Amino acid sequence: MTLQYVLTLGCPDRTGIVARIAALLVEAGGSITEAGYHADQQTNWFFTRQVVCATGLGLDELRDRFAALATEFDAGDGWRVRDAEAPRRVAVLVSREGHCLYDLLGRYAGGELNMDIRVVISNHPDLEPITRAHGIAFHHVPFPRGAQGKRAAFDEVRKLVDVEEPDAVVLARFMQIVPPDLCEAWAGRMLNIHHSFLPSFIGAKPYHQAHTRGVKLVGATCHYVTEDLDAGPIIEQDVIRVDHSDTVADMVRKGRDIEKIVLARGLRAHLEDRVLVHGNRTVVFG
């Protein structure tokens, strides 16, 4: 049986890392089908992602060998070995705007992304029917106005998410600010789609802000969520042209198409272990 593994590593740069990894893989009978390398000159940090085709080599064995190397290279927990083909487990949080969810469901139905959407959770019931039509569990968790009510709601969301042990928690236009403890719990696997070309127009109503400023392009940003609002490491961005004839509503409409694509690209990169985070920046292997 032939298996595909994906290896990622980020560690201080030094001479010989590529050679050592390559030697390890040759020795283990693996052949590289995809490889990305990046040496960041500014931080003197080295990054690699490799997809390896291995016959008769087990995941645990490869992980053990790679772990030893990672330790030698002072990688800390900045490395990973995973079965490339095992579907990633995904939890989606959404509010009322359904376009990103619809888009993810369409890609899910078409098998476009290597994911298993385990659950969709929303502070509104609107999107339950379409979610269920795709055979996916849906939970409506109402978010009351006060701080206490919100806290309780987030606790419930956390339970519903954590039980699924997701590889990705996707905020697909989820309009509640996630509290710090959840940011920490899901660090490195919670993705948000923000409807502006960050760092422009942080926070609420970015299209209104964009319209007021009179910009000629609007954009969207997929980023990891951290405690700092809309300031986490950016995975993917794109823009679309607007002009004076576009009202805020037109910008919202045009922006939706970019949001969907940017989220899908960012999620894909995350699910395929293409994204390595270092500080507040990402390396995204194409």
Added chain:
Amino acid sequence: MTLQYVLTLGCPDRTGIVARIAALLVEAGGSITEAGYHADQQTNWFFTRQVVCATGLGLDELRDRFAALATEFDAGDGWRVRDAEAPRRVAVLVSREGHCLYDLLGRYAGGELNMDIRVVISNHPDLEPITRAHGIAFHHVPFPRGAQGKRAAFDEVRKLVDVEEPDAVVLARFMQIVPPDLCEAWAGRMLNIHHSFLPSFIGAKPYHQAHTRGVKLVGATCHYVTEDLDAGPIIEQDVIRVDHSDTVADMVRKGRDIEKIVLARGLRAHLEDRVLVHGNRTVVFG
């Protein structure tokens, strides 16, 4: 009660058309909320599209007045007056690739396009459940291999479509070549999405052709269907970057996102009467 009408006109250019239309609208108590004008120097043809806000003026009355003007300007049947807000009736034809249909259904559910999808027809049963989940009728019309069987199938498709009197017949990745009589019957309202940047890669397997040629961008084209395969008037096109690391399968995947957007933009333009055809070229008012 205030109504919105959309007027379109294509006719030989001459001095004074704009003034005459504007005067007619003032006289009729209408105010222009959106106006596009284009004078094509090469063909000496004039095009306009206007959205008019009218209080107390009926559709029939406005149409009568505008018809008189159109006749005077030798417009033939190159003019139209319509209620801008009445949902357009749409029939969708699709085969097995579902991404364009999923995308249209998502936009339909979100009320993004001013359309009423009356029916989805397919030569495969695969997409029935999701169509029905959106409350839309679905017909499976099998297409046998021989010419005679196909002819009978198309006759059935025609019946199913014509009974809906659609404003748009959308080929959302429908993989059968539409016979000339249907092209004629639905001329000017049958839209196709072709998965290449036409006129490159006409016909079957455009992504394979693109991969073989080694292009650095792949694209999609939304065009009106005419008897000449993939040669009808182009409404909208866009492209996405690919590189040497993209297999045909990668191109197919990346191309899908462009197909969805290009079809949605083209369909939107059509439904809002923004597209005026002249010869094999289109004027698309933004």
Added chain:
Amino acid sequence: MTLQYVLTLGCPDRTGIVARIAALLVEAGGSITEAGYHADQQTNWFFTRQVVCATGLGLDELRDRFAALATEFDAGDGWRVRDAEAPRRVAVLVSREGHCLYDLLGRYAGGELNMDIRVVISNHPDLEPITRAHGIAFHHVPFPRGAQGKRAAFDEVRKLVDVEEPDAVVLARFMQIVPPDLCEAWAGRMLNIHHSFLPSFIGAKPYHQAHTRGVKLVGATCHYVTEDLDAGPIIEQDVIRVDHSDTVADMVRKGRDIEKIVLARGLRAHLEDRVLVHGNRTVVFG
């Protein structure tokens, strides 16, 4: 003799403006070759730009007639009638980075823009030879460090510019902050190219800021200069993709291509009277 005039008007919206202008033009024997209209719903303001082909009608006569209409429509000084074909007079201010100047000179030599570059002024002597090779006057005005020296330098710049009565003062990567009195003197005709996608990364070293934030696209913005640094009305913007492998130097290099194009497009729009400013936003007729 046939002449081409360009008319622009911005005024409070009301019923009948289009009709009145059109009637005036018909009466004056002019035929419209290009027309743009925009009614801004939010501000209830109307904008138009029309290119008129007139036989036997003088510029002054047309201007008089149009002035009367503009007054009636409460346009204030928000209107203009100009000979469309008379070359626009341009003054360029530049520092050491030459790419935008080289680009403008190339377009000037190719007759691509309807402009007469009257003078290039720089706080460095580096770009004198290439400027003179194009037959254009060059002035080196040194900018000393202190406030007083800078003031004197700007006074000299002002003299050198004003004597040319330019239709456009182009800051083609001019790295000095223009004082308020010059902003006022050249209001509505001083264009800057900023090397970021505003409002992101205002001020100095935007590519460094972009690199630190880890954005996936860098951009450029052409805007009218006002007293507020990098906050004037935006005329044109565009972006280019970057990734983790791009150093600041790479971003600078890639950004240059966008700066050149965005400046050229913005300048072209300005020279052809396509840009109408209202508040801090622009209407740019395509």
Added chain:
Amino acid sequence: MTLQYVLTLGCPDRTGIVARIAALLVEAGGSITEAGYHADQQTNWFFTRQVVCATGLGLDELRDRFAALATEFDAGDGWRVRDAEAPRRVAVLVSREGHCLYDLLGRYAGGELNMDIRVVISNHPDLEPITRAHGIAFHHVPFPRGAQGKRAAFDEVRKLVDVEEPDAVVLARFMQIVPPDLCEAWAGRMLNIHHSFLPSFIGAKPYHQAHTRGVKLVGATCHYVTEDLDAGPIIEQDVIRVDHSDTVADMVRKGRDIEKIVLARGLRAHLEDRVLVHGNRTVVFG
């Protein structure tokens, strides 16, 4: 003294190539500063480009060692080791349209590309002054109409080019069809900029063809020249949006900006040994 070398290799894929090259470099005291790898599944061919920083290792020594490896891997002449920093020698052929030449000269003056433009040759004298203003030799070689005269002209061009031993022969809008013997002599180092998105609109007047077909984007293609007109391996392409209001002249103007950028990007990739050709396709390491 620290030197930078660039290594490229294309050969049949097999297990262990990466490891062997990496080991060689470690052994030689070189450290990798940039590395690209690509394994083409369809052709089972392996490609790599590596930039190596070496202290005390000579170019000849590294080349000898790498040559041995390349032989072992059956690379034939599909490998190269070069001093990364030595300026590449460039010859430019141009006709009357100067925008691409102006652009290259601007980049040359700004030191943007690692090149030494040795000579500009044209069948028209128009661009001599600007070329000489940049301190570059210019030769006017008239091309008479008949086949014999053209042959003689090409022979002269060949002499003028070959004496410079150029790393790149750039057809910067050179409007003569290069004969087969020159295509062969300069195979793999003659780059053309074609003013369409190939394979659409091969041959003469592509913008006219594009206008007639009514496309919504026009493009440009930088490719290696082969005997088959406009059919050589594509290095880079890009497009720009046009619409119904664009005349052929507008398309020409908009297209120029894309031609300049696409040529500059393609040339840069070539000069930095980023382009590996295999069959009629290219691998371009970013």
